[in-house]
Amino acid sequence: MGSEPIIVLEDVSIGYNHTGFLESINLRIKRDEFWGILGPNGGGKTTLLKTILGLIPKVSGSLSHTDNLVFGYVPQRENFDRIYPISVSELMMMGRYSRIKVGRNPKKEDREFIGYFLEKLGISHLEKQTFRSLSGGEKQRALIARAIAGKPDILVLDEPTASVDLKGGTGVMELIENIRTEDKITVLMVSHFINTVSRFSDHVIAVDKDKGIFRSGLKEEVLRREIIDEIFD
Amino acid sequence: MASISEFFTSYFLWRDPMIVGAVSGAICGFLGVYVVLRRIIFVSAALTQISSLGVALAFYLQGLAIMGLIGALIDPFSISLILTSLAALFFALNRDFFPISQEGVIGFAFIIASGAVVIIGDRITKGAHDIADILFGSAVVVDPKDVYIVPLIALIVFIIHLVFFKDFIFISFDPETASLFKYPLRILNTILLISIGIVVSVTTRALGALPVFGLIALPPLTALFFTENLKLVFILSVVFGVLSAVLGYFFSFIISLPTGATIATLATLFFLLGLCWRGVKSIV
Numbered sequence: 001m002g003s004e005p006i007i008v009l010e011d012v013s014i015g016y017n018h019t020g021f022l023e024s025i026n027l028r029i030k031r032d033e034f035w036g037i038l039g040p041n042g043g044g045k046t047t048l049l050k051t052i053l054g055l056i057p058k059v060s061g062s063l064s065h066t067d068n069l070v071f072g073y074v075p076q077r078e079n080f081d082r083i084y085p086i087s088v089s090e091l092m093m094m095g096r097y098s099r100i101k102v103g104r105n106p107k108k109e110d111r112e113f114i115g116y117f118l119e120k121l122g123i124s125h126l127e128k129q130t131f132r133s134l135s136g137g138e139k140q141r142a143l144i145a146r147a148i149a150g151k152p153d154i155l156v157l158d159e160p161t162a163s164v165d166l167k168g169g170t171g172v173m174e175l176i177e178n179i180r181t182e183d184k185i186t187v188l189m190v191s192h193f194i195n196t197v198s199r200f201s202d203h204v205i206a207v208d209k210d211k212g213i214f215r216s217g218l219k220e221e222v223l224r225r226e227i228i229d230e231i232f233d
Numbered sequence: 234m235a236s237i238s239e240f241f242t243s244y245f246l247w248r249d250p251m252i253v254g255a256v257s258g259a260i261c262g263f264l265g266v267y268v269v270l271r272r273i274i275f276v277s278a279a280l281t282q283i284s285s286l287g288v289a290l291a292f293y294l295q296g297l298a299i300m301g302l303i304g305a306l307i308d309p310f311s312i313s314l315i316l317t318s319l320a321a322l323f324f325a326l327n328r329d330f331f332p333i334s335q336e337g338v339i340g341f342a343f344i345i346a347s348g349a350v351v352i353i354g355d356r357i358t359k360g361a362h363d364i365a366d367i368l369f370g371s372a373v374v375v376d377p378k379d380v381y382i383v384p385l386i387a388l389i390v391f392i393i394h395l396v397f398f399k400d401f402i403f404i405s406f407d408p409e410t411a412s413l414f415k416y417p418l419r420i421l422n423t424i425l426l427i428s429i430g431i432v433v434s435v436t437t438r439a440l441g442a443l444p445v446f447g448l449i450a451l452p453p454l455t456a457l458f459f460t461e462n463l464k465l466v467f468i469l470s471v472v473f474g475v476l477s478a479v480l481g482y483f484f485s486f487i488i489s490l491p492t493g494a495t496i497a498t499l500a501t502l503f504f505l506l507g508l509c510w511r512g513v514k515s516i517v
Contacts, residue, residue: 085457087463102421
């Protein structure tokens with residue numbers, strides 16, 4: 001695992017409208033690490049994730065990451081309005097937009113990349129279908145494919161197995177693990193499933209804003225009985 | 234009722250309005266796709282009222298003795314364009330500054346503009362019929378300069394949208410990821426809404442508020458019934474927009490109907506056709 005952190009949070013407070021609900025957050029995420037963010041519904045997991053991504057401004061503190069860090073983001077599927085007739089290939093091409101400037105169009109190599117990742121994730125048969133017509137598991141695969149199509153340094157996932165059946169969820173997680181291993185990508189994943197976080201991550205963040213809890217570190221340190229009981233009690 | 238041959242022999246009457254109508258149908262149909270997908274249909278309604286308010290305000294200022302010679306220089310078209318563009322800018326930025334929903338802002342703008350148009354219109358010294366035509370357009374006769382202005386503005390807006398097509402779709406469909414990729418969301422949203430505002434302003438002046446609102450809302454909805462391909466939605470929306478305008482003129486001439494309302498009715502008929510097609514497809 002890399003020695004220098006790629007993302008550093010120092011004494012960060014997270015919240016909304018300049019009001020912090022969780023303070024004194026200190027975090028150092030290094031390359032090739034798999035971080036699971038665990039907590040109850042409404043506990044602040046997604047807020048923490050989006051603050052790290054810069055989508056929500058931090059209330060206070062210092063947040064930094066290495067220059068030119070490329071994020072691959074897999075948001076919750078419900079983020080997307082069903083009215084849009086976006087095809088799977090068009091969706092995946094959006095993953096390349098981190099490398100394509102405003103006012104410029106995708107090139108041939110971008111289209112070849114998309115073809116490669118469609119094959120790699122076993123969804124090339126879905127290329128022309130609309131995203132909205134896919135099953136839950138297919139949508140997750142398409143979103144993961146989109147995220148890695150941009151060749152990210154860090155893959156960020158928000159509840160990737162929510163609303164997916166057990167078999168589908170296992171498939172999604174194994175896919176993420178394969179990508180992480182093959183492409184040596186750092187992973188940051190929000191989940192409220194302890195088993196998923198326990199099985200796949202090596203580092204864990206446990207968070208509950210209502211109880212003012214923030215714990216982070218190696219999986220073995222954080223996933224202790226007393227901490228889990230404290231959060232999910 | 235006129236005959237078809239009378240229609241063609243009278244081309245000098247409808248040539249200019251039909252050119253303006255067809256171009257308006259095309260560009261409104263194109264931009265209407267964003268309006269429908271982003272669920273901001275009533276933004277266009279608010280913008281048509283604000284456009285009318287700009288015209289009314291210009292004529293009111295022209296009529297004020299205190300304005301003197303300056304009053305003669307106030308151009309209703311320019312005032313309408315400026316006001317509509319400012320309103321579009323406001324809609325684009327309001328989320329950053331006001332803690333109320335987009336729908337609330339649109340409703341507020343629509344009501345205040347509609348009310349102000351009536352109040353100011355009541356104070357204007359020109360004839361009532363002229364005011365109605367000027368405010369709402371007649372669609373039958375267009376200002377000669379509109380034959381050049383409307384296509385020119387439509388072309389400029391279309392070129393801008395061609396260049397930034399992928400960007401506008403991206404920020405509309407997934408603004409979060411666009412923000413993560415450092416796309417300038419605020420700037421792109423502003424350009425998008427101002428381009429809609431400008432087109433609404435010039436086409437409302439030429440055709441009228443009702444047909445413009447119809448051409449923005451209905452062709453895209455109709456196109457969505459026929460295809461699941463995004464680019465084809467844009468193309469079909471343009472086609473339905475043009476057909477609604479051209480056939481609207483044709484039938485209004487043949488059957489002696491109000492032109493603006495006929496255009497809106499044709500757009501509605503195409504919409505119903507699309508609805509039937511969707512129904513048949515789901516059964517088969």
